[in-house]
Amino acid sequence: MEYKNLDKAEAYSALLKDEKKDIKTLLTAERVKKSEVKLGGGLKYNWAAMPVDGKIIKDYQKLADEMELVEKYKAILSGEVMNTGEKRLVLHHLTRGNVLGKEVWADGEEKGAFYKEQDEKIKAFSASVRNGSIKGSTGKKFQTVCQIGIGGSDLGPRALYLALKGWAKGANVKTLNAEFISNVDPDDASDVISRLNLETTLFILVSKSGTTQETLTNRDLVLDVLKKAPIPGFDASKHMVAVTSKTSPLAKDSSMLASFFIDDYIGGRYSSTSAVGGVVLSLAFGYSTFEKLLKGAHEEDVKALNPSVKKNGALMDAMNGFYMRNVLGYPSTAILPYSQALSRFPAHLQQLDMESNGKHVNRNGEPIDYVTGPVIFGEPGTNGQHSFYQLLHQGTDIIPLQFIGFKDNQRGMDIETAGSTSQKKLNANLSAQIVAFALGKNDENPNKEFGGNRPSSLIYGDKLTPQALGALLAHFENKVMFQGFLWNINSFDQEGVQLGKVLAKKVLNGCEGDEVLKAFADLLI
């Protein structure tokens, strides 16, 4: 297998030379029906409103083949050291099933079995908490779980919890309330703690390394509150579990009610389907719900093996995103879910994409001459329509859009008013927006003129279920992975976060003679 930079690929030169297409001339009802591919979990990816024709898609295929994108995905699945910066395997796919059916060994153990073992522990533990056989220290059933973690230990699990809360309500799945503490700002922990009944709360401490400054600080803050709680018989050690790696200092902490393990082969932003997401989601909704999410993700992982761009949604999405970025030169992408349940999903994708692909050197650490990951932002529709869509429609820059929508709502509460349900109004808005962005509108008054030709894609399905959510999550993970291969970068390390950590320690040590640093610290401390 060859690893070469994007600008060394022949098919990339071809794509740069391909005639630029106008969405307005391409878009027909027929094209809408034809331009889509099935994802896992009952979802579909539709690219009808992207400015790409058959010739461009043929060149996508050539580029995907030339850059051996699917082969590189198989290398990940086979347990090759694809995180070149940290010299690690990349095994998040394995947490939801073995895609290639090939055993992956590391550190003297078969990793599929290791993840399975953790899931079995999660299954048994969450069942005991949910059925009340494991209780709080004062004999009360746990009603709330509170995850303490930051970054990948927060954004993904939180987004997924919020995405499933309404589904659980609609499906009558018993739910434990989940809360999240992440920021080192003490106002974050203080706010969350003020909402908690300590006797019925189980804390989940999540840090792979066991050394994350924010997470350990918040643990200490929580433990301080727990230990001072004026509740007779209260015992803090019956109210906290850990999710960490076996080699971390936390793994040896005997004051935990239970511990669940991850390893160095699961990056934080890819950890939602490991114990990092599994513990909190299984406690909140039951293990069987988490299992369905894994199933949806696995389905999508299998589909991502298809070498044909037109039959592989993650690959097609990756190529479209790359085309927007490197050929058309658009620097950002908006994620627009028409589903309030996905309110924090864009924040998760922001980490997933920008931390994975915001890189300036290739996988061998050599400088590259082309742009990599875009800025990712987004809010749910229709809220965004009343906020930043003005710029999306009529601003001077073009922002490619990724819409997400579902035929049905999750909770089953709806009302018909002015001739239609809320759900129908929601989706009428979504379809209207795609067309408005694509086709625009002429007007004598230039202020009311819409240029159109603003590209978008749509992921859609019947309902946001655990399976659909798992597939949606895996879709974006695999999209980001394929783009990382295209750019020949390492999507699995994050050296860019180190310098800030080092300098923050320096500030806490009195700035060690660094005058500029001290001048800024003096403004704030």
Add this chain to the structure above:
Amino acid sequence: MEYKNLDKAEAYSALLKDEKKDIKTLLTAERVKKSEVKLGGGLKYNWAAMPVDGKIIKDYQKLADEMELVEKYKAILSGEVMNTGEKRLVLHHLTRGNVLGKEVWADGEEKGAFYKEQDEKIKAFSASVRNGSIKGSTGKKFQTVCQIGIGGSDLGPRALYLALKGWAKGANVKTLNAEFISNVDPDDASDVISRLNLETTLFILVSKSGTTQETLTNRDLVLDVLKKAPIPGFDASKHMVAVTSKTSPLAKDSSMLASFFIDDYIGGRYSSTSAVGGVVLSLAFGYSTFEKLLKGAHEEDVKALNPSVKKNGALMDAMNGFYMRNVLGYPSTAILPYSQALSRFPAHLQQLDMESNGKHVNRNGEPIDYVTGPVIFGEPGTNGQHSFYQLLHQGTDIIPLQFIGFKDNQRGMDIETAGSTSQKKLNANLSAQIVAFALGKNDENPNKEFGGNRPSSLIYGDKLTPQALGALLAHFENKVMFQGFLWNINSFDQEGVQLGKVLAKKVLNGCEGDEVLKAFADLLI
């Protein structure tokens, strides 16, 4: 006064020719101390880590003078028709005090008195609700207020409520819980309603026009729930107030407990200091808290009159932002508050900035040849550090950053661990990040190399109080206003949101023969 396009300004040509400066060579401890200006509310704006020197700032001043930025602000304050697209006055400054001391008349009334009258009504009504002399229909005191509104009726008020909750806790200010329903997705209303005790909840229906599809739909959904509530003696009309314009259909709705008025001269995204924000904030925290917020905003509005760029924080911030966008060519800006209380403030600024300045024609509706408003996104620090900062530090694009920080936390709960408090760790991180972005770090391993020269500014103060928050809000409003003047656009209309509304109606009418629209609608409905 002259209105001309940016590219007709001599000082703009001069700025384009000015030598580009390197932050690394500019930044010294002395510069950090000198490069700042006082804002209202005890805040300061520091631009030490911006790549601008004395020559560039002199040219800022020339451009500000040539484009008559402060004069145009005075024209707004004087009641000129500065919303040229909709032929309206722009009066949000007047909701927090008369900056010029000059009366503004419209529609046969003195507008300052009109806003004051609404505030008096809000003061009396909120006091009665908070002291229990106005009760729910079953005789119980109101404990929760729930705002139904979208866009400017949601994002600003919600961001401000969240920003003050911790302050109120720390200052022992009695607080009514506030909830918000915005999205037409029925899962939004359903989720919020499931958390409410209807007997003790007061709904606030907010729509200036009284015709907003989402808001009316959610009102109907809420009323349906209220009317079906199996509570003896429950009367829905005792549980809802309206905030609307006097001429809207809602103003005539006699089923409301009370009505508070705004007018066409307050744009949605500028309405947080009108009754749109005033009712919910006064109910939640008391009118005197809202009054302090107005005072902070007014202080900042007065400071924004200063014609000297170096003495006018909003003007300096506007010039820096313009320089990043039009001279250095950076297409987006990140808002990074190191304060969990400001968790939704970036979402408010996203609307404020992108809806105001995402325009492609000048104020006369003529096409322009330069870029206007940037993409705005952001999350609180330190959370963002564990998410998208990788791209900010090492991505291939430069993203200018706006940091916000406070010496003290709001709630007063903190702990010293590993030698420092959480608050100190928070601010150590903030100062570290500014320096890391500005100066970077050399390393033999290019993957661990930080190029630096990544521009940032810092707004900081002692504590996020109502006054500081008001000033922060007004600072960004005025910054966006000054930038709109620079670009010679109308920052106060939003024609770009119309087409989507028209097409959504078309979908609800069966697509009226529009085949492409129908093809998309068929995927979702």
